[in-house]
Amino acid sequence: MKKLMIALLALLPTLVFAAGNVQLDKANYDLTDKASLQSGAKLFMNYCMACHSTAHQRYQRVANDLDIPEDLMVNNLMFTDSKIGDLMKNNMDPADGGKWFGVVPPDLTLVARLRGPDWIYTYLRTFYADPTRPFGVNNQVFPLVGMPHVLEELQGVPTAIYETTEHNGVEHKAIVGFESNGQGEMSSDEYDKAVLNLVNFLVYAGEPNKLERQALGFWVIGFLVILFILSYLLKKEYWRDIH
Numbered sequence: 061m062k063k064l065m066i067a068l069l070a071l072l073p074t075l076v077f078a079a080g081n082v083q084l085d086k087a088n089y090d091l092t093d094k095a096s097l098q099s100g101a102k103l104f105m106n107y108c109m110a111c112h113s114t115a116h117q118r119y120q121r122v123a124n125d126l127d128i129p130e131d132l133m134v135n136n137l138m139f140t141d142s143k144i145g146d147l148m149k150n151n152m153d154p155a156d157g158g159k160w161f162g163v164v165p166p167d168l169t170l171v172a173r174l175r176g177p178d179w180i181y182t183y184l185r186t187f188y189a190d191p192t193r194p195f196g197v198n199n200q201v202f203p204l205v206g207m208p209h210v211l212e213e214l215q216g217v218p219t220a221i222y223e224t225t226e227h228n229g230v231e232h233k234a235i236v237g238f239e240s241n242g243q244g245e246m247s248s249d250e251y252d253k254a255v256l257n258l259v260n261f262l263v264y265a266g267e268p269n270k271l272e273r274q275a276l277g278f279w280v281i282g283f284l285v286i287l288f289i290l291s292y293l294l295k296k297e298y299w300r301d302i303h
Contacts, residue, residue, distance in 0.1 A: 082201050087181035089260040091270060097126045100261025103254060105137040107210045111157065111165040114148045114265050122148070125268055162206040173266040177259050184211060184255045188220040188238055200235050215251045216244030 090096060101122060104114075119142065123133040130144055138144075140151050157164045172180060183201040187209040190198035195208035197217060209217060218238035225232050246254060264270075 082182065082186075084176075084178040084182045084201075085185070087177040087256060087259045089177055089256060089263050091260065091264055093260065094127055096257045096260045097264055098128060099254070100257035100259070100264075101126060101128070102137065103211075103258045104261055105139065108168070108258075109139070109148070109150050111150070111152055111161075111207075111210075112168045113150045114169040115167050116169040117148045117265055117268070118145060119148055120144045121268060125264070165207070168262060168265070170266050172259070172262040177263050180262060181255060181259045184258070185215075185252065186238070187212075187215075187217065188235070189217045189241075190220075211251075211255070212244070214244050214246045214254060216241045 119133055119138060120130065122128070123130050123144070128137070134144055140149075142149070152165070154164045175183075179201065183199060186200035187197045188200065189196065193204070194206070197209045197212075198220075199205045199207075200220070209215070218240050220235045221237040221239055222233045223236040225234070240248060244251065267273075
């Protein structure tokens with residue numbers, strides 16, 4: 061728990077950059093959709109885990125929860141020398157991460173709970189070309205972010221469409237949309253679906269037993285309702301002769 065709190069505190073400085081006035085798009089994720097979760101896990105392992113870990117998850121738990129055969133997990137979704145029962149850590153040296161990106165890439169186990177699914181969904185869909193940045197891209201939700209567009213292969217690098225307004229003699233430029241460069245492997249709809257699958261996986265990562273907890277909650281409420289009825293009837297029986 062102490063290590064988890066330290067990790068959260070280390071992540072907090074990056075959280076001060078909010079979306080500002082950007083309207084976040086709704087991430088309609090579904091934790092009951094195993095196919096979506098499996099696709100999200102595949103995307104995370106292939107595109108995110110080189111820099112980001114989910115070090116409070118275990119490969120075996122993910123495989124069991126998402127109905128992924130263990131041999132498939134080991135042979136296709138584990139790119140380190142880890143064992144199936146190990147925590148999901150990567151091999152990046154934190155010092156190298158800080159040197160390459162200006163900040164050590166944070167662990168993403170709890171990112172969906174910290175940022176929110178809508179934030180992640182919008183963030184991963186609003187990278188745009190910006191030749192002034194070290195990796196040639198910027199982000200509408202997280203301006204001047206140090207992270208490259210890791211899903212560029214799938215989406216390409218859109219061009220931002222600006223609208224210029226004037227207020228008190230001062231011009232203001234605001235992004236009002238994006239135009240695809242047509243170089244991604246996926247169409248716009250396919251990319252949105254892929255990002256939603258990735259968000260779904262990150263939501264699951266933050267609380268793997270969420271569905272079980274919710275189901276248990278209904279049973280607890282049902283038990284309390286029955287207990288209340290029995291207690292009320294018992295109370296009436298005890299007080300019958302007193303009145």
